[in-house]
Amino acid sequence: MKKSKTDLRVKIILMLFIGILLLYGVFLSVTIISGGEASYSGSSSQVQVVVEAARGEILDRNGVTLVSNRQGNSIEFNAALFPPQSKQQERNRIIAALIELCESKNEKWIDNLPLTYDENGNLTYTEGRETDIANLKKKNMLNLNPYATADNCLDALIELYSLEEYDRAEARKIASVLYEMWRTGYSVSTPYTFAEDVSNETISIIKEKSDFFKGVEASVDTYREFYDGTLAPHIVGITGAISSDEYDSRQKELEEKKNSGNYSQEELENLDRNAYTLTDYVGKFGIESAMEDTLRGEKGVKTISVDAGGAVTSSYTVIPKQGDTVVLTLDAGLQRVAQNALQARILELTKNSANSELDAAGAVVVLDVNTGEVLASASYPSYNLTEYYQNYNSLLKAKGSPLINRVLQSSYEPGSTMKLSTALAGLETGVIDKQTKFYCSSVFQYFDVTFGCLSAHGELNVVTALEKSCNIYFYNVAEQLGIDVMNDYSSKLGLGQKTGVELNESAGILAGRAYRESIGSTWQMGDTIQAAIGQSDNLFTIIQLANYGATIANNGTRYKCHYVKYIMSADHDEILYEAKPEAVERTGISQSSIDIVKEGMLAVTTTGSCRTAFAGITEKVGAKTGTSQVKKIVNGKTLEGNNGLNVSFAPFDNPEIAIAVIIENVDSGTATATVAADIYDYYFSTKNQISTSQPSNQLLR
Numbered sequence: 001m002k003k004s005k006t007d008l009r010v011k012i013i014l015m016l017f018i019g020i021l022l023l024y025g026v027f028l029s030v031t032i033i034s035g036g037e038a039s040y041s042g043s044s045s046q047v048q049v050v051v052e053a054a055r056g057e058i059l060d061r062n063g064v065t066l067v068s069n070r071q072g073n074s075i076e077f078n079a080a081l082f083p084p085q086s087k088q089q090e091r092n093r094i095i096a097a098l099i100e101l102c103e104s105k106n107e108k109w110i111d112n113l114p115l116t117y118d119e120n121g122n123l124t125y126t127e128g129r130e131t132d133i134a135n136l137k138k139k140n141m142l143n144l145n146p147y148a149t150a151d152n153c154l155d156a157l158i159e160l161y162s163l164e165e166y167d168r169a170e171a172r173k174i175a176s177v178l179y180e181m182w183r184t185g186y187s188v189s190t191p192y193t194f195a196e197d198v199s200n201e202t203i204s205i206i207k208e209k210s211d212f213f214k215g216v217e218a219s220v221d222t223y224r225e226f227y228d229g230t231l232a233p234h235i236v237g238i239t240g241a242i243s244s245d246e247y248d249s250r251q252k253e254l255e256e257k258k259n260s261g262n263y264s265q266e267e268l269e270n271l272d273r274n275a276y277t278l279t280d281y282v283g284k285f286g287i288e289s290a291m292e293d294t295l296r297g298e299k300g301v302k303t304i305s306v307d308a309g310g311a312v313t314s315s316y317t318v319i320p321k322q323g324d325t326v327v328l329t330l331d332a333g334l335q336r337v338a339q340n341a342l343q344a345r346i347l348e349l350t351k352n353s354a355n356s357e358l359d360a361a362g363a364v365v366v367l368d369v370n371t372g373e374v375l376a377s378a379s380y381p382s383y384n385l386t387e388y389y390q391n392y393n394s395l396l397k398a399k400g401s402p403l404i405n406r407v408l409q410s411s412y413e414p415g416s417t418m419k420l421s422t423a424l425a426g427l428e429t430g431v432i433d434k435q436t437k438f439y440c441s442s443v444f445q446y447f448d449v450t451f452g453c454l455s456a457h458g459e460l461n462v463v464t465a466l467e468k469s470c471n472i473y474f475y476n477v478a479e480q481l482g483i484d485v486m487n488d489y490s491s492k493l494g495l496g497q498k499t500g501v502e503l504n505e506s507a508g509i510l511a512g513r514a515y516r517e518s519i520g521s522t523w524q525m526g527d528t529i530q531a532a533i534g535q536s537d538n539l540f541t542i543i544q545l546a547n548y549g550a551t552i553a554n555n556g557t558r559y560k561c562h563y564v565k566y567i568m569s570a571d572h573d574e575i576l577y578e579a580k581p582e583a584v585e586r587t588g589i590s591q592s593s594i595d596i597v598k599e600g601m602l603a604v605t606t607t608g609s610c611r612t613a614f615a616g617i618t619e620k621v622g623a624k625t626g627t628s629q630v631k632k633i634v635n636g637k638t639l640e641g642n643n644g645l646n647v648s649f650a651p652f653d654n655p656e657i658a659i660a661v662i663i664e665n666v667d668s669g670t671a672t673a674t675v676a677a678d679i680y681d682y683y684f685s686t687k688n689q690i691s692t693s694q695p696s697n698q699l700l701r
Contacts, residue, residue: 045305045306046303046304046305046306047188047189047303047304048189048301048302048303048304048317049189049190049191049301049302049303049304050189050273050277050299050300050301051299051300051301051302051316051320052221052280052299052320053296053297053298053299053300053320053321053322053323054069054222054297054320054322054323054570055069055222055224055239055295055296055297055322055323056294056295056296056297056322056323056324056325056326056570057069057325057326057570058236058287058288058295058325058326058328059325059326059327059328060327060328060330060331060332060335061327061328061329061330061331061373061375061565062331062332063327064227064332065227066226066227066228066231066232066236066328066330066332067224067225067226067227067236067288068224068225068227069222069223069224069225070222070223070225071220071221071222071223072196072197072198072220072221072222072223073197073198073199073200073202073203073218073219073220073221074193074194074195074196074197074198074218074219074220074221075098075109075193075194075195075196075198075202075203075206075216075217075218076191076192076193076194076216076217076218076219077181077186077191077192077194077215077216077217078191078215078216078217079186079187079188079190079191079192079215080188080215081214081215081217082094082214082215082216083214083215088161088162089162090214091178092161092162092163092166092174092178094212094213094214094216095174095177095178095194096166096170096173096174097212097213098194098195098206098213098216099170099173099174099177101202101205101206102195102198102202105198105199105201105202107195107198107199107202108195108196108197109177109194109195110177110180110193110194110195110196110241111173111176111177112132112176112180112183112241113136113172113175113176113179113180114126114129114132114133114136115150115153115154115172115176117169117172123150123151123154123168123172124150125150131243131244131245132243132244134146135183135244136153136179137153141179141182142156142157142160143156144156154168154171154172154175157171157172157175157178157179158171158175160175161174161175161178163175177194180192183278184277184278184279185277185278185279190277190279191217191219193279194216196221196223197223203218206218224238224239226385226386227332229384229385229386229387229388230339230382230383230384230385231332231335231336231339232330232335232339232377232378233286233382233383233384233385233388234286234377234379234382234405234407234408235286235287235328235330235377235405235503235563236286236287236288236385237283237284237285237286237287237288237289237290238283238284238285238286238288238385238388238389239281239282239283239284239288240281240282240284240389241280241281242276242277242278242279242280242281242282244278246276246282247276247277247278247280250275250276251275251276254271254275254276257271258271270298273299273301273318274298274299282296283295285503285504286503287326287328287502287503287563287564290502290503290563291326291502291564291567294323294324294326294567295323295324295326296323297320297321297322297323297324297570298320298321299318299320300316300317300318300319300320300321301316301317301318302314302315302316302317303315303316303317321570322570323570324567324568324569324570324576325567325568325569325570325572326564326566326567327564327565327566327567327568328563328564328565329368329373329374329375329562329563329564329565329579330374330375330376330377330563331375331376333682333686334366334375334376334679334682334683335375335376335377335378337376337678337679337682338364338366338376338377338378338675338679339378339380339382340678341364341674341675341678341679342362342363342364342378342380342661342663342675343380343382345362345663345671345672345674345675346360346361346362346380346663346666347360349663349666349667349671350666357635357637357639358632358639358641358664358665358666359399359400359401359664359665360400360663360664360665360666361379361380361381361400361401361406361663361664361665362379362380362406362661362662362663362664362672362675363378363379363380363406363407363410363542363661363662364376364377364378364407364542364659364660364661364662364675364676364679365377365378365407365542365543365546365659365660366546366657366658366659366679366683367543367546367547367550367561367657367658367659368550368656368657369550369553369554369649369655369656369657369658370554370559370581370655370656371559371581372499372500372547372550372559372560372561372562372581372582373561373562373565373579374501374543374561374562374563375657376679377407377543377563378407379404379405379406379407380400380406381398381399381400381401381402382402383395383402383403405503406542406662407541407542407543408501408503408504408505408506408541408543409504409505409506409541410506410541410542410662411506411508411509411539411540411541412539412540412541412542412628412643412645412662412664413534413535413538413539413628413630413643414495414534414538414539414540414545414626414628414645415533415534415535415625415626415627415628415643415645415669416469416471416533416534416624416625416626416627416669417534417545417548417624417625417626417645417646417647417669418490418495418531418532418533418534418538418626419465419466419469419474419532419533419534419624420466420548420549420552420597420601420624420647421486421489421490421493421495421548422474422477422478422481422486422532422533423462423465423466423474423477423596423597423600424489424493424552424589424593424594424597425477425481425485425486425488425489425490426462426477426480426481427462427590427592427593427596427597428489428589428590428593429481429485431477431480431481432462432477434461434462434463434596435461436461436462437459437460437461438459438460438465438472438473438476439458439459439460439472440453440455440456440457440458440459440460440470440471440472440473441456441472442454442455442456442457442472443472444471444472444475444476444529446475446479446525446526446529447525447526449526449529451471451472451475451529451530452471453470453471453472454469454471455468455470457470457472457473460473462596462597462600463596463599463600463603464600464603465600466597466600466601466603466604466624467600467603467604467607467608468608469609469624469625471533474532474533475529475532475533477532478528478529478531478532479528479529481528481532482528483511483512483513483523483527483528483531484512484513486512486528486531486532487510487511487512489587489589490510491510492558492585492587492588492589493548493551493552493558493587494544494547494548494551494558494584494585495508495510495538495540495544495548496508496509496510496538496540496544497510497544499541499543499544499547499560499561500560500561500562500582500584501543501561501562501563502562502563502564503563505541505543506541508539508540508541508544509537509538509539509540510538511527511530511531511536511537511538512531512537515537516537534626534628535628542660542661542662543561543660545645545647545660546647546658546659546660547559547561547658548647548660549624549647549648549649549658549659549660550649550655550658551585551587552594552597552598552601552649553598553622553649553655553658554655555591555594556586556587556588556589556591556594557583557585557586557587558583558584558585558586558587559581559582559583559584560582560583560584562579564579565578565579566578566579598622598652600624601622601623601624601648601649602620602621602622602652604622604623604624604625605620605621605622605623605648606620609625609669609670609673610623610625610646610648610670610673613670613673613674613676613677614673614676614677614680616677616681617650617677617680617681617684618684618685619650619651619652619680619684620650620651620652620653621648621649621650621651621652621676621680622648622649622650622652622655623646623647623648623649623673623676624646624647624648625644625645625646625668625669625670625672625673626644626645626646626647626669627642627643627644627645627668627669628642628643628645629641629642629643630642630643630664630665632665641664641665641666642665642666642667642668643662643663643664643665644661644662644663644666644667644668644669644670644671644672645660645661645662645669645672646659646660646661646669646670646672646673646675646676647659647660648660648673648676650680650684651684656683656687657680657683659676659679659680661673661675661676663675
């Protein structure tokens with residue numbers, strides 16, 4: 001039964017193929033590789049081929065190119081010259097020879113078949129490719145049961161494509177190409193791309209053997225090129241072949257768009273022409289994904305004609321339009337300094353840490369306090385975008401999870417950085433004023449629960465309590481405020497909320513009744529005491545903490561954070577979009593309350609725990625440290641470590657930037673201050689300099 005279905009499928013596809021040839025005539029092409037010339041008699045014919053547009057560039061705020069395009073060779077199969085399915089064995093021999101050639105030259109050929117040999121030589125399904133695996137088994141392909149094994153799939157592919165003469169490993173490779181040709185709609189008007197970005201040497205070898213490599217042609221395509229693949233990789237992002245799920249989602253979006261609007265025939269043709277195909281590349285994460293519609297550009301149409309004498313001509317019916325240029329808020333120089341400072345400090349602390357079994361990691365983000373622009377955004381461990389796909393499996397398993405963007409996706413217990421919010425709530429409600437004092441004996445008794453402080457600080461006011469980070473002072477404030485009032489101010493300051501950036505970010509958790517109810521639990525009075533100093537359920541992202549610091553720095557306006565500064569035309573002649581500062585919240589917190597809290601933050605850097613780290617900075621800095629204890633199970637053992645946090649801003653008297661730093665598992669918040677200090681040192685030493693890399697028609701910050 002299965003054999004007859006396969007034969008029928010082959011016959012149907014063959015008939016369709018013959019029909020296409022009859023429709024378009026014998027389509028001959030003179031190319032870089034085949035270069036052949038043939039004569040035939042008959043009427044002229046035409047075929048229209050959709051041409052991809054070059055992707056838009058990504059620049060930093062000063063015009064430094066972060067991602068651009070370069071030209072390179074790809075190897076394609078031209079359906080008019082490549083052996084048809086009726087000559088399957090010849091097809092197989094050509095494909096097998098191409099695979100052998102590419103692998104001998106360390107060239108990557110496109111291998112998307114979701115069947116993989118594991119380290120023990122067993123054929124398995126590729127992890128994370130469930131949709132592709134299901135499509136492989138579908139009735140219109142292999143017609144296998146859902147529970148069919150990977151070996152069952154390969155058996156069916158070998159039978160379908162007559163690969164019995166090859167060993168199973170080689171048959172799997174050839175089948176991968178043939179399956180992908182079918183999956184992507186290979187036809188006269190849709191060539192199949194076998195390999196991308198191949199060397200001139202490989203192209204020359206194929207050209208020399210053009211009699212054997214029938215229909216194998218070269219085309220010149222554009223490829224993404226990174227200024228420095230290690231610079232802000234989590235933010236810049238990368239492109240990759242569209243997945244089945246992404247394709248289905250884009251098709252659904254297209255249909256919904258067409259059904260929701262009253263489009264002219266020309267507009268509908270444009271929509272269809274620019275529809276995603278299974279051969280397209282899309283942004284996978286970062287700005288490449290978030291700005292996909294902007295960067296992608298508009299496809300063109302090339303009409304290729306063959307006259308009665310066999311002469312081939314081509315012309316653009318629709319010229320492809322390169323994608324627009326995205327200008328980021330990032331400063332490439334500041335970004336590099338932030339990355340280096342973070343890495344150096346983490347490695348230094350790790351070297352001296354007693355908990356070497358815990359993975360050291362961290363993040364830092366720098367914001368413009370008056371606009372919400374992200375000037376630098378670094379996560380450690382990191383990676384190189386130029387080696388992303390090559391090293392993907394090892395990156396997935398690497399210590400410290402380098403693929404995670406800790407600035408946006410990781411949430412942390414804020415520790416004592418939370419005391420800034422508690423202080424503002426107390427001052428604004430009149431629970432305390434600048435002169436209000438509480439006595440710290442290092443112990444705070446709350447009903448039958450005892451809470452502690454690291455030292456017996458004696459009598460303190462709010463300024464000295466912030467400087468010394470006294471828990472007891474803020475326990476007293478929280479007892480009078482209650483969690484609902486505390487959270488009102490925390491919410492105004494943006495804690496437990498997304499900041500509005502273009503990339504995927506975590507909302508974090510603001511500890512309180514609402515969260516406890518959402519998980520089916522109850523808020524207890526003792527939780528309020530802990531929440532006041534950044535414990536309990538509080539979990540915030542580093543970008544939230546930076547924006548929290550920025551809101552205090554600019555005297556109470558919380559801005560929407562963003563990574564995109566401008567969108568420009570591909571030729572850089574026209575600004576199509578410019579991000580304006582967007583005030584999300586005007587907190588209404590009084591200047592007097594903010595000034596008192598700022599005074600406490602200044603004390604942290606002048607007489608407090610961060611005085612040494614910031615001693616060499618030319619401008620005064622306001623800061624607050626935080627330390628939170630973490631427990632992790634490693635190799636069956638429970639290990640304890642400290643997360644160190646630091647929120648700061650400068651210049652103190654006229655703030656420009658705010659910085660938040662987290663270093664996981666190795667030390668206290670004070671230890672992170674040197675990261676911020678290195679960033680301030682660079683920022684203030686260079687802010688009046690004009691970048692020498694500034695191109696024409698670019699706007700400076």
